[in-house]
Amino acid sequence: MFNIMSITLKGIFRDRVFHGILVVAFILPLIPVISTLSMRQVTELSITLSLSLISFILLLLAVFLGGTALWKDIERRYTYSVLSLPITRSSYLLGRFFGNALFMLITATLLGCVAAVVVWLVASGSPPDRQVVWMNFFLAVFFDAMKYILLVAVAVLFSTVSSSFFLPIFGTISAFLVGSSSQQVYDYVNSQPAQTLSLLTRKTASSLYYVLPNFSAFDLKVNAIYGLPLSLKGLFLTVVYGLVYGGIVLALSSVIFAKKEMK
Amino acid sequence: MKGLNQLNKGLLRSYLSLVLLGLCYLLLIVPFTGYMHSKPFIEKLGHLPRVEVFQFVAADQKQLVSASLVMKVMMYFGGLMEQNQVKYKLPPDYPAMSRIIHGSVKLDPYNMDAYYLAQAFLVWDIGAYKIANDLLAYGMKYRTWDWYLPFFAGFNSAYFLKDYESAAKYYQMAADLSGQPMFSTLAGRYMHKSGQTVLALSYLSAMEKSEKNKAIKKSYSIRLQALQAVRTIEVARDSYLEATGRQPASVEELARSGHLVKIPADPYGGKFFFEVEGRVSTTSEFTFGKPGK
Amino acid sequence: MNAIEITNLSKTYKGKKFSTVEALKNLNLTVGQGEIFGFLGPNGAGKSTTIKALVGLIAPTAGSATVMGVDISSHEARRHVGYLPENPAFYDYLTAEEYLAFVGKVFHLPESLLREQSERVLKLLELWEARKRPIRGYSKGMVQRVGLAQVLIHDPDVYILDEPMSGLDPVGRALVKDIMLELKARGKCVFFSTHITADVETVCDRVGIILKGELKSVEHVDKIMTEGVLGYNLRIRTRNQPELVERYVAKEDLEMVMQKLFTAGDEISLIEPSRKSLEDFFLDIVKGKIC
Numbered sequence: 001m002f003n004i005m006s007i008t009l010k011g012i013f014r015d016r017v018f019h020g021i022l023v024v025a026f027i028l029p030l031i032p033v034i035s036t037l038s039m040r041q042v043t044e045l046s047i048t049l050s051l052s053l054i055s056f057i058l059l060l061l062a063v064f065l066g067g068t069a070l071w072k073d074i075e076r077r078y079t080y081s082v083l084s085l086p087i088t089r090s091s092y093l094l095g096r097f098f099g100n101a102l103f104m105l106i107t108a109t110l111l112g113c114v115a116a117v118v119v120w121l122v123a124s125g126s127p128p129d130r131q132v133v134w135m136n137f138f139l140a141v142f143f144d145a146m147k148y149i150l151l152v153a154v155a156v157l158f159s160t161v162s163s164s165f166f167l168p169i170f171g172t173i174s175a176f177l178v179g180s181s182s183q184q185v186y187d188y189v190n191s192q193p194a195q196t197l198s199l200l201t202r203k204t205a206s207s208l209y210y211v212l213p214n215f216s217a218f219d220l221k222v223n224a225i226y227g228l229p230l231s232l233k234g235l236f237l238t239v240v241y242g243l244v245y246g247g248i249v250l251a252l253s254s255v256i257f258a259k260k261e262m263k
Numbered sequence: 264m265k266g267l268n269q270l271n272k273g274l275l276r277s278y279l280s281l282v283l284l285g286l287c288y289l290l291l292i293v294p295f296t297g298y299m300h301s302k303p304f305i306e307k308l309g310h311l312p313r314v315e316v317f318q319f320v321a322a323d324q325k326q327l328v329s330a331s332l333v334m335k336v337m338m339y340f341g342g343l344m345e346q347n348q349v350k351y352k353l354p355p356d357y358p359a360m361s362r363i364i365h366g367s368v369k370l371d372p373y374n375m376d377a378y379y380l381a382q383a384f385l386v387w388d389i390g391a392y393k394i395a396n397d398l399l400a401y402g403m404k405y406r407t408w409d410w411y412l413p414f415f416a417g418f419n420s421a422y423f424l425k426d427y428e429s430a431a432k433y434y435q436m437a438a439d440l441s442g443q444p445m446f447s448t449l450a451g452r453y454m455h456k457s458g459q460t461v462l463a464l465s466y467l468s469a470m471e472k473s474e475k476n477k478a479i480k481k482s483y484s485i486r487l488q489a490l491q492a493v494r495t496i497e498v499a500r501d502s503y504l505e506a507t508g509r510q511p512a513s514v515e516e517l518a519r520s521g522h523l524v525k526i527p528a529d530p531y532g533g534k535f536f537f538e539v540e541g542r543v544s545t546t547s548e549f550t551f552g553k554p555g556k
Numbered sequence: 557m558n559a560i561e562i563t564n565l566s567k568t569y570k571g572k573k574f575s576t577v578e579a580l581k582n583l584n585l586t587v588g589q590g591e592i593f594g595f596l597g598p599n600g601a602g603k604s605t606t607i608k609a610l611v612g613l614i615a616p617t618a619g620s621a622t623v624m625g626v627d628i629s630s631h632e633a634r635r636h637v638g639y640l641p642e643n644p645a646f647y648d649y650l651t652a653e654e655y656l657a658f659v660g661k662v663f664h665l666p667e668s669l670l671r672e673q674s675e676r677v678l679k680l681l682e683l684w685e686a687r688k689r690p691i692r693g694y695s696k697g698m699v700q701r702v703g704l705a706q707v708l709i710h711d712p713d714v715y716i717l718d719e720p721m722s723g724l725d726p727v728g729r730a731l732v733k734d735i736m737l738e739l740k741a742r743g744k745c746v747f748f749s750t751h752i753t754a755d756v757e758t759v760c761d762r763v764g765i766i767l768k769g770e771l772k773s774v775e776h777v778d779k780i781m782t783e784g785v786l787g788y789n790l791r792i793r794t795r796n797q798p799e800l801v802e803r804y805v806a807k808e809d810l811e812m813v814m815q816k817l818f819t820a821g822d823e824i825s826l827i828e829p830s831r832k833s834l835e836d837f838f839l840d841i842v843k844g845k846i847c
Contacts, residue, residue: 180322
């Protein structure tokens with residue numbers, strides 16, 4: 001598995017994915033300028049923009065790296081030479097997954113540090129009403145990375161189901177959108193005004209909520225931007241949720257992939 | 264040799280078409296930019312989808328979308344201001360602005376820019392004091408540390424709504440949050456009618472000084488000019504009252520009697536007059552874009 | 557212990573619209589250690605299906621197989637196997653050297669042995685000069701040689717090669733044949749598929765002929781060669797004529813003709829067996845003449 005992981009990581013670097021990220025990351029130094037557009041919360045806006053940009057980059061990585069991780073190997077017939085080695089299908093799958101996950105983590109760390117410098121510069125130029133809570137900032141970046149790693153797992157699951165290019169990519173994007181708003185839908189369905197909806201609709205929405213990934217739990221942007229206190233218990237539960245949900249998704253992918261025929 | 268010629272010809276053709284297309288672009292870009300620029304502002308603000316749509320599409324970028332919505336309103340508002348410093352070309356679409364601001368705080372209830380901008384135009388420009396205070400109250404549930412929100416709400420309650428009880432409550436909140444005891448005395452002073460203009464002046468000049476955004480600052484300074492004019496007339500009125508023992512019939516009478524050196528101009532383009540109970544008012548109602556002034 | 561044992565192996569693919577395709581029907585085959593086995597058959601006969609089942613790329617519908625005594629359903633079976641896919645492709649962003657290192661690590665080769673083996677096989681397959689370049693820039697023949705290198709690097713007991721000669725020039729083909737013979741000499745098992753009979757004739761001990769998913773014949777190449785003798789070409793110098801005369805004699809007539817010549821006192825300067833080639837043998841099977 002570690003062999004697969006290391007060649008996966010090597011592949012990502014050799015394919016110049018990092019160059020692409022750097023191009024997008026060039027927006028980061030522009031943030032101080034854009035932030036001054038804010039009337040009352042220049043530093044807050046700089047944090048918003050930095051975290052949004054990091055999120056966006058990680059989303060692209062999750063969708064494209066995760067969605068094509070298996071597709072590329074099958075399409076280019078690398079699977080024949082790799083899967084015939086004495087490794088199990090699941091260690092290959094996990095190797096691909098963890099290689100991508102590690103790359104996301106490295107990217108998030110680097111971008112997080114650069115963004116921190118940018119925010120620090122802005123904050124020293126126009127001091128915010130409330131001190132920047134750096135702990136929250138870094139936690140927000142870390143949880144963001146975790147969320148997108150979970151999305152990579154979902155993308156991998158889609159790639160095991162279909163060996164086409166489009167299903168994994170679009171499936172992942174929809175999973176992301178739905179997973180980001182599933183909490184809202186759930187809250188709405190269980191609110192007073194929604195009681196007019198049919199019971200079936202409400203039950204369907206609720207059961208989907210339990211099946212679909214809940215990405216909104218990982219979103220700590222608001223806590224980082226406005227320095228709102230974080231609940232330790234909430235963070236702990238979120239981490240455990242991520243691990244368990246990711247584990248289930250990967251286990252399911254392994255089962256499907258083990259049955260896949262390399263014709 | 265012939266092959267080389269062929270190749271060169273092909274390349275030449277490519278270059279030629281590139282140059283031609285480049286020229287076309289240059290010809291096109293001027294009218295295109297002109298068209299985009301001349302598009303009515305109302306269209307630029309656009310008809311935005313419902314906030315529920317935003318909530319779905321924004322995914323984990325709610326704060327960014329919220330901030331960009333506020334920016335959109337601000338640019339629109341600022342654009343109107345810069346176009347014409349005395350008068351708006353078109354009456355600003357206040358309902359649309361209000362709708363977008365409300366959508367923006369639904370996405371990010373912590374967005375201070377939204378509350379701030381709303382306070383600026385909802386209160387002063389359209390007199391939607393109640394809406395403004397409801398919005399501020401919504402914000403106070405989230406921005407529990409921020410003294411600006413109760414400070415705004417207190418001012419609105421006292422100055423516009425004449426709800427001194429609420430004003431006192433808000434000012435107390437602002438005082439507690441900011442640690443500046445002066446706020447708690449403000450509400451009391453508003454009860455005296457003559458004190459209103461003075462305190463509005465102090466509120467506005469404080470806001471204007473701390474404002475960095477040009478468009479908003481401009482709107483404050485115009486408002487400040489108008490209130491300064493009102494204050495000048497009020498002082499003249501009071502000295503007239505002291506000297507003659509009766510209220511002046513008109514602003515012009517103050518000028519004629521020498522209590523007012525020069526009738527100050529209303530920066531909103533209206534004319535000052537006395538209301539029945541002696542209050543100074545203006546035909547512009549302190550706003551641009553009012554019909555029939 | 558046999559190197560490869562295949563018992564009742566079958567594979568059925570689901571085709572379009574609920575139809576099924578029987579790619580492999582009840583295959584039984586054993587290949588011993590120190591044996592070169594050629595798997596011959598036209599395109600789409602089931603050669604690749606058999607091989608992919610052996611290396612775990614597809615799961616057999618029925619039956620079983622072992623490699624060096626380990627059932628193929630376990631990935632451990634592949635620990636003894638060096639597999640060369642048909643028209644292979646390898647992570648092309650890696651260099652040949654890096655790819656070999658990757659394969660070596662998967663097979664748990666110790667670092668020093670890996671380096672030594674890597675150098676040996678790269679030089680053997682004439683990839684030494686190109687070893688630091690990414691595979692992306694290799695020619696088809698070079699990629700094929702990388703495929704052979706990654707088979708040889710971990711020195712397995714069983715070599716399963718799918719069309720090993722394809723994409724190679726005559727020099728490359730000769731090299732592959734030499735390598736096979738050298739492996740056989742070291743007691744290794746080589747199982748390879750091909751549709752070119754000449755490849756089989758020169759190196760194989762035994763040949764299996766597969767047709768439409770069914771194994772039609774398994775023969776020793778030597779035996780095919782002897783049984784395939786149809787007649788003899790004789791070169792005779794008769795007593796009354798000084799020039800040499802060539803004459804073809806059918807297999808069953810040889811004894812009688814020899815007797816006659818002997819009594820006539822003619823001189824036989826050459827007897828050459830005229831035989832059916834492996835190709836003819838193969839074509840006969842394909843056309844259903846032999847079953």
